[in-house]
Amino acid sequence: MLDKRSVVGFILDNLRRTGDPLAATGEELSSWAAGVPRPPSEYLIYTGHLYQLVPRMRASIGALRAIDSSPGSGLVLRLGRLAAGALSIVPDGGLSSRVSAMLRNAHDLLRASGIEASYAGPSEPYSGILLHDLGLVDPFREQARRVLDFLEASRARVVVTLDPHTTYALRELYPKYVGSPPEVRHILELVDPSAVTRRAGVGAEDLKVHDSCLLAKVLGLHGRLREVLSSAGYRVHEPARSGTRTFCCGGPLSSLFPRVAAEISRRRMEQLSALPGIAVSACPVCLANLGALGEVMDWLEVVEAGRR
Amino acid sequence: MSGDPFLELKREAYRWLSDERARAGMERASASFEASRRLLEGNAYVEELAREVREVKRRALRELESLVARARESLERNGAHVVVARTRDDALRAVGDIVGSGKLVVKSKSIVTEELGLREYLRGLGNEVWETDLGEFLLQISGNRPSHFVAVSMHLPREEVLDLLREKLNYRGPGDVPSMVGAVREFLRDRIMRADVGITGANAVAAEDGAVVQVENEGNARLTGTVPPVNVVVTGIDKVVPTLVDAFRVALLESYYVGGTPPTYVNVTSGPSGTRDVEHVLVRPAQGAKEMHVVLVDNGRSAALGTPLEEVLACIRCGSCQLACPVLTTVGPAWSSGAYMGGIGVLWTAITMGAGAARPLADMCAECRVCEEYCPMGIRVGLLAGEIKRGAGQT
Numbered sequence: 001m002l003d004k005r006s007v008v009g010f011i012l013d014n015l016r017r018t019g020d021p022l023a024a025t026g027e028e029l030s031s032w033a034a035g036v037p038r039p040p041s042e043y044l045i046y047t048g049h050l051y052q053l054v055p056r057m058r059a060s061i062g063a064l065r066a067i068d069s070s071p072g073s074g075l076v077l078r079l080g081r082l083a084a085g086a087l088s089i090v091p092d093g094g095l096s097s098r099v100s101a102m103l104r105n106a107h108d109l110l111r112a113s114g115i116e117a118s119y120a121g122p123s124e125p126y127s128g129i130l131l132h133d134l135g136l137v138d139p140f141r142e143q144a145r146r147v148l149d150f151l152e153a154s155r156a157r158v159v160v161t162l163d164p165h166t167t168y169a170l171r172e173l174y175p176k177y178v179g180s181p182p183e184v185r186h187i188l189e190l191v192d193p194s195a196v197t198r199r200a201g202v203g204a205e206d207l208k209v210h211d212s213c214l215l216a217k218v219l220g221l222h223g224r225l226r227e228v229l230s231s232a233g234y235r236v237h238e239p240a241r242s243g244t245r246t247f248c249c250g251g252p253l254s255s256l257f258p259r260v261a262a263e264i265s266r267r268r269m270e271q272l273s274a275l276p277g278i279a280v281s282a283c284p285v286c287l288a289n290l291g292a293l294g295e296v297m298d299w300l301e302v303v304e305a306g307r308r
Numbered sequence: 309m310s311g312d313p314f315l316e317l318k319r320e321a322y323r324w325l326s327d328e329r330a331r332a333g334m335e336r337a338s339a340s341f342e343a344s345r346r347l348l349e350g351n352a353y354v355e356e357l358a359r360e361v362r363e364v365k366r367r368a369l370r371e372l373e374s375l376v377a378r379a380r381e382s383l384e385r386n387g388a389h390v391v392v393a394r395t396r397d398d399a400l401r402a403v404g405d406i407v408g409s410g411k412l413v414v415k416s417k418s419i420v421t422e423e424l425g426l427r428e429y430l431r432g433l434g435n436e437v438w439e440t441d442l443g444e445f446l447l448q449i450s451g452n453r454p455s456h457f458v459a460v461s462m463h464l465p466r467e468e469v470l471d472l473l474r475e476k477l478n479y480r481g482p483g484d485v486p487s488m489v490g491a492v493r494e495f496l497r498d499r500i501m502r503a504d505v506g507i508t509g510a511n512a513v514a515a516e517d518g519a520v521v522q523v524e525n526e527g528n529a530r531l532t533g534t535v536p537p538v539n540v541v542v543t544g545i546d547k548v549v550p551t552l553v554d555a556f557r558v559a560l561l562e563s564y565y566v567g568g569t570p571p572t573y574v575n576v577t578s579g580p581s582g583t584r585d586v587e588h589v590l591v592r593p594a595q596g597a598k599e600m601h602v603v604l605v606d607n608g609r610s611a612a613l614g615t616p617l618e619e620v621l622a623c624i625r626c627g628s629c630q631l632a633c634p635v636l637t638t639v640g641p642a643w644s645s646g647a648y649m650g651g652i653g654v655l656w657t658a659i660t661m662g663a664g665a666a667r668p669l670a671d672m673c674a675e676c677r678v679c680e681e682y683c684p685m686g687i688r689v690g691l692l693a694g695e696i697k698r699g700a701g702q703t
Contacts, residue, residue: 001315003314245632253635253672260635263638264634
């Protein structure tokens with residue numbers, strides 16, 4: 001069974017060596033952005049690595065669950081790190097392609113809404129949100145400072161975030177720990193609902209929305225998500241627990257308590273299974289966790305630029 | 309045991325996850341409670357009650373020290389003996405001094421007595437002690453920890469209850485729930501009728517009136533507080549509110565938020581039983597308890613005033629947040645310091661046992677903060693549990 005020190009050590013060591021908590025490569029993080037302009041520009045897309053990490057999150061969930069059940073697993077994790085990849089966090093290629101398409105779509109949706117945004121590429125630092133969630137105050141502060149310096153150097157007026165965790169970090173946590181970044185807007189606040197339509201190839205008109213806790217409770221963007229999906233032409237179905245009373249995907253516990261996280265994910269998928277259509281979320285952590293158990297899509301996979 | 313509180317918590321959670329029968333019990337109970345809670349949706353009366361209670365609690369916490377002093381005066385004026393216990397040890401000693409040894413003691417459900425470990429303490433003094441709330445009784449005979457503030461045994465499925473009664477009470481009746489409840493009723497009635505001391509809790513204490521208010525559905529608390537000759541009320545100082553009307557509001561709100569309905573019983577006790585029916589001469593007791601003792605427990609509560617944890621003292625222990633919590637309803641009583649479980653349990657553990665004891669538990673909070681949406685008092689449970697995870701309150 002993994003102790004907290006082993007998990008924390010694994011993440012901190014990855015961050016120190018590679019600049020990413022799950023050791024994603026620069027290629028993995030930025031290959032989606034071919035053709036996207038580089039800064040400076042008024043609007044800067046800041047991914048915080050989170051969407052790109054979905055394949056590694058998905059792989060690590062399985063790996064952590066397996067080694068959490070084995071004796072001497074703290075040692076396994078440390079050896080895994082030393083053996084550079086022996087801990088089999090191998091991202092799924094298909095999922096990587098999906099994520100790249102989501103990120104490109106995010107850029108296209110902004111453009112269709114009249115916003116030309118740039119992206120920094122491999123030099124974009126990780127937001128540090130996982131460090132905060134694990135209770136690691138000093139490493140989080142250090143990482144937040146790095147990001148703040150990066151954002152200031154970009155000279156962007158508006159930082160466009162794509163996921164609720166990164167938005168929360170920049171908007172709520174950075175001011176508390178290191179200082180305020182430039183204006184932070186979540187993409188849902190910028191996309192013009194009338195400029196989106198159903199994405200070609202999505203074989204359903206019915207969607208059931210799984211609300212990310214942060215998106216709904218802290219950012220209050222659950223209504224906006226529905227507005228965009230409905231405007232695109234979908235029928236939206238609500239599970240019994242939705243909006244600010246949503247039910248967690250289990251993701252926040254997936255590194256420290258992977259088996260508990262898996263059971264929470266299973267319960268949420270069971271709740272969603274009672275409804276028709278495709279389960280949709282607007283959070284990479286939800287996508288990584290719930291998507292491990294069944295068909296779940298991100299909102300960036302079901303809409304595209306275009307008028308109905 | 310590893311000695312690592314994180315690993316102990318994880319091991320306990322995984323053990324729980326492997327217990328299919330217990331999880332089935334929890335899921336049945338959760339679904340039933342969720343249905344009850346839906347009765348409250350859009351109930352303007354209960355929403356208004358919650359608003360009033362938030363205001364009552366805010367006012368009470370602002371002047372808690374003087375309210376506690378006033379409650380003491382008023383209760384003593386009404387004939388009760390009052391102890392304000394600063395620490396857990398002070399509280400145990402106070403109750404131990406009243407009860408003594410070699411007694412038959414019955415008690416109704418009380419989270420504060422769980423916090424103190426009162427049952428074990430009194431047994432250690434040589435008393436026979438029985439819990440009279442059905443759920444609490446089942447926990448007592450099974451050695452289980454509570455999984456919820458009110459529905460303490462919601463993780464025990466009927467199959468396990470049957471096994472328990474067969475083993476511990478030599479029950480030979482059928483396994484349907486009414487038959488099992490009937491058997492426990494007979495067992496406990498016998499103890500209540502013979503008891504020397506009845507220990508009860510409180511939902512609220514009215515400072516001006518010197519009265520203790522308690523809600524219940526089973527009727528056991530009413531019997532426990534009145535049949536034995538000595539009644540000892542044990543409760544936290546956070547339960548003190550200005551007036552009896554305020555106390556009623558608190559008690560009613562707690563009941564609505566637990567089950568979506570008003571309570572079957574509301575007990576108000578303002579002193580020992582007595583009568584002046586003959587020549588207006590006061591004689592104690594009449595039909596109720598001859599003595600009433602009230603132990604008001606601080607145990608870290610007043611130290612929380614003026615800190616970020618102060619808002620937690622407004623908690624009415626309805627457990628609404630606990631039933632909404634995806635983690636607690638998955639791992640049950642594993643996520644607990646004994647009396648206090650779930651995210652709100654992290655906060656109460658910090659108050660009553662210190663932030664050091666709470667921090668390992670805080671690791672299990674997903675910080676989804678859905679609990680806050682269900683709290684009638686607006687306590688920022690998830691936010692504060694996250695702050696404890698990040699070292700708040702550590703010295």
